[in-house]
Amino acid sequence: MAHMASLATLNPDAWLYAGAWSATWWSGLHPETVGLAMRQRRLARLIDQALSASPFYKKRGGGRLCDFRPTTKHELMACFDDWATDRRITRAALESFVADPQRAASPWLGRYLVWTSSGTSGEMGYFIQDATSMAAYDAIDSLRLRGRAPLDNLNPLWGLDQRFAFVGATGGHFAGFVSLERMRRATHGRPTIQVVSALEPVARIAEQLAVIDPTVLICYPSAAVLLAERQLSGTLGLDLTEVWLGGEQFTPGQRALIQAAFQCPVRNNYGASEFFSIASECRFGNLHVNEDWVILEPVDANLQPLSGDGFSASVLLTNLANLVQPLLRYQLTDRVRFAPRPCPCGDRFRVIEVDGRSDDILRFQDAQGGPVPVLPLALETVIEEGAGITHFQLLCRGSAVIEVRFDAELPDAPAAYERLRAVLLAYLRQHRVAGLRTRFSRAAPQREQRSGKLRRIVAVQARSQGRGEVSGSSPASA
Template sequence: MFGLIRFAATLQRLYPFRLTPAVVRKRQEDSLRALLAHAVANSPYYRRRFAGIDVATCALADLPTLTKTEMMEHFDELVTDPRLKKADLGRFVDDTVNLGRYYLGEYGVSHTSGSQGQPALIVQDRHALSLIFAVQFARAAKLKRRFLPHLGRIINPARMAVLTIKPGFYPSAAAFAYFPRFLKPAFKILHLSFSDPMEKNIKKLESFRPEFLTGYASALEAFGREEAEGRMQLRALGCLKQITNVAEPLTDAAAVELERIFSAHVADEYAMGECMVLSSGCIEGRGAHVNADLAILEVVDEHNRPVPPGTEGSKVLVTNLYNRVQPIIRYEVDDRLTLSDAPCPCGSPLPHIVKITGRSKDKLWFEDGGERREVPYYVFLVPLHHVLDLAEHQIVQTGPRNFLVRLVPLKGKRIDVARVREMMLESIRLEGLEAAIVVTIEAVPDLPRGPSGKVARVKNEYALTLDKRASQRSAADAAEDKLPTA
């Protein structure tokens, strides 16, 4: 009962209509100062890292940044509970029996996929885990602006279908394993797996009659094709109110098409395992709103200098204001996005993310006179808009000027690769790139998914290879420097 009362109070505090930009800034500032004081008092790593800095008055930009490598190298001294050890937690998540169990009876544990390098362990207390669902209730769904409608959910529970990988410790799956018990009478969840046959998932969906459908962009687009071709009848059931895309970029064109097919709003949510409530999808338009009272999002260039609103950054720095056991402060994430330079038309007082491009490491480029020139994604994408039998695609850079376009046809259909090649070459010619890049096109039955089940629409394998070689050279040079001299 206490948990439910606390949850209700949290909802009241989170409802955006109760906020103004000034209130959001005040809450953010108060939470930041409390987080910094807690980190310095309880984390040996931050005590050393912030030495000489007055955390009660300093500007956020005065604080050093944190990389995933640094967080994992210093994990045992970064966390504020000395009982938490990286080796012990690693063994805990290696056993899937522990999924949904609280470590030491207090903490939920997850790990990122490591698709961009090493995985990261994430530890959160019960309050932080409950907050994930409170934000979903208060900000990620179009509901009346008061708490009382939720009381009716005890009689008529909300129904959410979540399409993820099979149960595991990846954040998108693990979060639901820690779903608070006191919410179960008001909120029903259907878990669907990528690996299950589409026919099986459709049958489950239609029987469950979801109000909310959440999944990766590639999975949502697959459901859209099934609905459009008459193999699924979710729209006819009249139950679906909102679709939420997570973890993968979804183009505006794809979102508009999903809205047309299902007659339901499509929202984008930008978040990560290190900060699950970083943003909530706009409930009326495109983009997402930064939950600035719970997290700080800095959009910066490659040198960590802030870029003005309306300008795409090279990466972001994330400060999680609600996780006190594992302080994550100015955490570098290699994502490219753009904050709006004007308030969102929906009226939310929260900052508006208008564009989520993807990972900087997945930027496509070619070398020209010793410098890198970007190859825009749309050069490949525009021709594909005319391939009506296309189910999925992936653009992979395999060399300094070499690109592979993988195309998956619709079920029972065939893609005319020669025709696609002609359209692609014409698009490349119009951009003046015909002498700069070489494109190979192939039709494949399926696309490879990462460890967490995501499909990378754009992937720069060549850049990852270069980074790996550079890291190996650095490690070799460091080892050589440590060798004793004669």
């Protein structure tokens, strides 16, 4: 999410960046010829590298992409020491490095950027970026984040006068924070890049933003919704030139609310820890896949190519930029579909719709009955980091009861519940939430009726009123 657009001209690996930038610009001009030719060249390079230097992929063989069996995060984490093409990379060494949150954005083994992610699957993943992949991500963002027309983003000075504020999970090895912190260190104060923890109460986040007085706000859609509500109510007075969003489902209702509040362009982006900038938005609000750098294959529940034009069960991702930790046909749990027709903007990289992470904002009350909204990202982070639990579901019934459920395979669920409850209530006390009870349920986590999708943080009332739609409790989706 931490895309600094033109700031990426300050990429520390200037030559690599210049190469990636010019190639990305050129393929953006001619997606169907130059873009796809570059994709084939990069794919051949990736397969060569994986087969020659990764013991994991050597065993899987194959000279073509379709020869590779799909892989999962679970499988790669289990075979971690056989995965990377730099044989110094081991899980034990990496875990020792990431154990210290202060090392976020510091180079590992002198050359790699590291980030961790639990993602929607709930299993921790460790992702290592080499200079080539960072140059690619920077180039993509520089040229496509603020609009996809190849001539629109050529002002390298655009970012220099901006004041960027990032509201997100901070203080750990999270992809958004790490990439933003890397940029902050490289830019030496011009422009200003400041981070605000999304774990703070929303009123406190708003106070900090008022001091920072950003021109560009970078955050999750749910956080932008809460800030937009404050802007509209007059308790926040930001003067933004742009809002950059990513990391969660983004609904038309949320867009309308955020635009009404801040009166500026809102840029959405689809990325993952496995590939930072999978798709970026054009002026029609459509997400075009960066097909020169990443390959997506929508698949059914049996990991077979999807037939029909509905949403996939998941999607196989091939990262053409990262040669140190190859990802070939890696299963992302996002449900996606390609749009059947080309986009009227003229960009021939395909348009994708994503049914991604869309947990609810929870709305509690303080002792005086005042509203206390809490971000799903904050709750997930607190529970994952504080209780060490990723396979949970919170069902919030009204503003006073949270029911906690776990996946069936979690051993000793009652003990997990006690750990989760302790960190959850301590966190909500900091937000002055009053009159709240939790209860443990042995029932299986609820799934969306239509899609079968599992969400971890659910405002039950809003979901039922909203007929189980993807967008949840935010007024924007009403």
